[in-house]
Amino acid sequence: MEKIPSFCPIFRLHGLFILVTMLIAAFRCSSNLSLDFYAVPCPSAEMMVKNTVRSASSLDPTLPGKLLRLLFHDCFVEGCDASILIQGNGTERSDPANTSLDGFSVIDSIKRVAELFCPGTVSCADIVALAARDAVEITGGPAVQIPTGRRDGRISAASNVRQNIVDTSFTLDKMIQIFSAKGLSVDDLVTLSGAHTIGLAHCSAFSERFHNDSTGKLALIDASLDKDYAAMLTKQCPARASASVTVNNDPQTPTIFDNQYYGDLLAHKGLFQSDSVLLNDARTMNKVVNFANNQDNFFESWGRSFVKLASVGVKTGDEGEIRQFCSVINR
Ligand code: HEM
Structure with a gap:
């Protein structure tokens, strides 16, 4: 008989009922994600994630x-497998491209609750995906149903980061190429970039658009940026600003998940060069204009693209593991 993944606690049931439930569960635990993955082994899994994200975000509005x-x-x-959470020398998390990532302690808190109520059942990879999904809803974005059943990876290497992560200096061609390697289309790129409707960026993240002039003040290099917006940024990020200084990604409604990001792009107020290029290329411009004018279209597209993003390279069935602690690979 096919090896049945040991993480499905449903197999602890007894009697004739066991045969039927085994068949259902074997199907559920097979190689695909499913919408009711935790319905039997941990019905409160999604609620635990949502409640923790909600309460932590009310204390810290930068969390979503x-x-x-x-x-x-x-x-x-390495796919959506929580490999980003692993601590230690040489892991993804230790790579300079990831040093500004945050939110790890909330993922750890959710995992602690999950281990208390459903030991060995809820993967860190699902927690990361559900927490991101809930972050969007909590800030006013669309509620999206996402399938679960991701398993946690056992590989996390800094050497895998650079060639897979998009940099703000990349051309549209290069971004399309990286997204396409993950099974994501040009439309997914435009849609998922809409994530920049919330959140923060450190001054260093867009410093290539400015330079120090002869008086030591920041001056604009990138003439495509709106002049008033550029002036505001140089004020918020003066030359020699502390490395911890941040600005809002969306200057208009920074804590609300809406379609304002696309309005910002039309107004030449895209913070990163990688944002601005979406307006300047025929392959992406129409979607930008469409989303700027119609939030429903953006939200509808977001639902589809988000599910695709959260399914990239997932490990399921008996691949990977269910980590005991999200920041450590099981021994
Ligand atoms: C398309 C290429 C992308 C590039 C070049 C890019 C780059 C960046 C950079 C440089 C920051 C600022 C980080 C910092 O200084 O702390 C940032 C922030 C952010 N990015 Fe992206 N990003 C991209 C796509 C995405 C996607 C697809 C998502 C999610 C679906 C996303 C979500 C975010 C969020 C939410 C923030 C705010 C983070 C915070 O508040 O701490 N980005 N991005």
Whole structure:
């Protein structure tokens, strides 16, 4: 008989009922994600994630942005398998491209609750995906149903990060190429970039658009940026600003998940060069204009693209493991 993954506690049941439930559970635990994955082994799993994200975000309104970005950086390196959470020298998390990531302690808190009520059942990879999903809803974005059943990876290497993560200096061609390698289309790129409607960026993240002039003040290099917006940024990020200084990704409604990001792009107020290019290329411009004018279209597209992002390279069935602690691979 096919090996049945040991994480499905449903197999502890007895009697004739066991045969039927085994068949159902074997199907559920097979290689695909499913919408009711935790219905039997841990019915409160999604609620635990939502409640923790909600209460932590009410104490720290910057949290939703952090949780959403965490999923992006998890999924693009080794797939959505929580490899981003592993602590230690030489792991993904230790790579300079990931030093500004945050939100790890909330994922750990959710995992502690999950281990208390459903030991060995809820993967860290599902927690990261559900927390990002909830971060969007909590800030006013669409409620999206996502399938679960991700398993946690056992590989996390800094050497895998650079070639898989998109940098703000990349051309549209290069971004399309990286997204496409993950099974994501040009439309997914435009839609998922809408995540920049919430959250923060450190001054260093867009410093290539400015330079120090002869008086030591920041001056604009990138002439495509709105002049008033550029002036505001140089004020918020003066030359020699502390490395911890941040600005809002969306200057208009920074804590609300809405379609304002696309309005910002039309107004030449895209913070990163990688945002601005979406308006300047025929392959992406129409979607930007469409989303700027119609939030329903953006939200509808978000639901589809988000599920695709959260499914990139997932491990299921008997691949990987269910970690005991999200920051450590099981021994
Ligand atoms: C398309 C290429 C992308 C590039 C080049 C990019 C780059 C960046 C950079 C440089 C930051 C600022 C980080 C910091 O300084 O702390 C940032 C923030 C953020 N990114 Fe992206 N990003 C991209 C796509 C995405 C996607 C697909 C998502 C999620 C679906 C996402 C979600 C976020 C969020 C929510 C923040 C705010 C983080 C916070 O508040 O801590 N980004 N991004």
